[in-house]
Amino acid sequence: MTPSTFTSAGAVELAAVVRSGFVESRHIGSAVVLDPEGSPLISLGAPEVPGFTRSSLKPLQAIAAMNLGADVSGTWAALATASHACEAGHAEAVAGMLGSVGLSPDDLQCPSAHPADGAFRRSLQEAGTGDPKSPLYFNCSGKHAAFLMAATAIGANTTNYLQPTHPVQAKVAEVVEAFASESPAAVGTDGCGAPVFALSLVGLARAIGRVVRLGSADPATADANPMTASAAEPYASYASEARTLMDAVFAEPWAIEGHGKPNTTVIDRLGVFAKGGAEGVIVMATKSGYSVALKCLDGSSRATGLVALTLLQKAGALPDVDDELLDEVSAAITGPVTGGIDSEGRTAVVGRVIVGEDVARIRQEGESLMAIRRRIDPDEGRNALEMWVAHSDADAAPADRPTLATAVRFTLEELASRAEGNSVEVRVPPFGVTQCIPGPRHTRGTPPNVVETSAQVWLEIVTGQTEFSAALAEGSVDASGTRADISDFVPLYTSAELEGRR
DSSP: OOOOOOOGGGOEEEEEEEETTEEEEEEEEEEEEEOTTSOEEEEESOTTSEEEOGGGGHHHHHHHHHHHTOOOOHHHHHHHTOOOOOOHHHHHHHHHHHHTTTOOGGGOOSOOBOOSSHHHHHHHHHTTOSOOOBGGGSTTHHHHHHHHHHHHHTTOOSSSTTSTTSHHHHHHHHHHHHHHSSOOSEEEEOTTSSEEEEEEHHHHHHHHHHHHHHHHSOTTTGGGOTTSOOTTSGGGGGHHHHHHHHHHHHHOGGGGSOTTOHHHHHHHHHOOEEEEETTTEEEEEOTTSOEEEEEETTOOOTTHHHHHHHHHHHTTOOTTOOHHHHHHHHHHHSOOEEEEEOTTSSEEEEEEEEEOHHHHTSOOTTSOOSOOOOOSOHHHHHHHHHHHHHHOSTTSOOOOHHHHHHHHHHHHHHHHHHTOOSSEEEEETTTEEEEESSSSOOOSSSOSSEEEEOHHHHHHHHTTSSOHHHHHHTTSEEEESTTOOOGGGOOSSOHHHHHHHO
């Protein structure tokens, strides 16, 4: 079987496209928000499943090159982590990086490309220098120039600097594991030809959150700040490189992508680090260490910035950003839905991209942050539950296993929806588990409030055939913890209600 990232069965709705008042597309995927200590605040879909990180990994590649001796700062450092649009300033800076170590664009091993920036491309055409196509103009050329600078600094071969066994790429792998605290699940070849690593979204968010927090800490007080890395943590030794990198990116955000481009806009207007990658991957992090990583399963990036900022806001990670500014930035980085022309001959806007239901239903800071994830269609779930009731008569054959599984999973999701919270964990092995009931939120270890029972007993309870208290008394339900009495929340349906639907 071919190794794979998560599938649609493990994804949730991240965004939707509305055209003329009609939802015409839905983008599904996975996402995670971590607090400055690396604990999850929001988890959607399957963020623990690995996927290729693409260009969202570039800060770690830049740090590796700098650690080996690539002498970059300012614009050059920002270019080392950039996916640039190749404005004139980008090309000039990358050429300068190469020239500083006696190399030229001919030494770059990324593909040749035309400048993505229209103004620069036209200026080259008007200059009559021939076809303006070169590896210098490829969006990853700054990263490749940093790789070559690092190879030169350590006296390594510059003709095979993209090979996974090359000392530069070996250092990248070392830095990735140090910051992510995770071994890559796979190593592939990125679009630019460099090795690319498969990490979980949790690992990616953890890594970039650490880079931004470490690089934004005041060096005079970092050692005394409990939110910065301790010397015992492997990534702490890269503090100098992280600081140089973050100083550069926040001072010259245009360099990381281009004037008016999404990543640049988020960095410039919100002071939040942003780095998108191909195939619908993006990571953002605040200077205080909150981070978000997500992947849109269809590979589209049209909504990733909008969703990432929304999740950071819902997690309480943007306390200094007011709603008006956030809305302005979100609109600026998310293309409109267009159709036809208006009365003045301009392209008309006929719709917009919105966050999906699974993102929208997450409660604001101070309440339960874990979104209710529905994997079972409500109509299919109710139908399965009705079938189970029909088969529960003494003279009827038992419902088949798929029907039983669907009924259990649907009712667990329904309980979580009706009694939102994270203080009680309900387990119905082997079919499902959910957290529910308002109260103190559990994050680590064995939950303090647990209810566990069989599928048969669970469905009897949620359909009113058996009272929760009676099942508890006779020992067919195990319950522990002061909040484990869910009598106030069940049954969810009565047998009479379900039979009346048929």
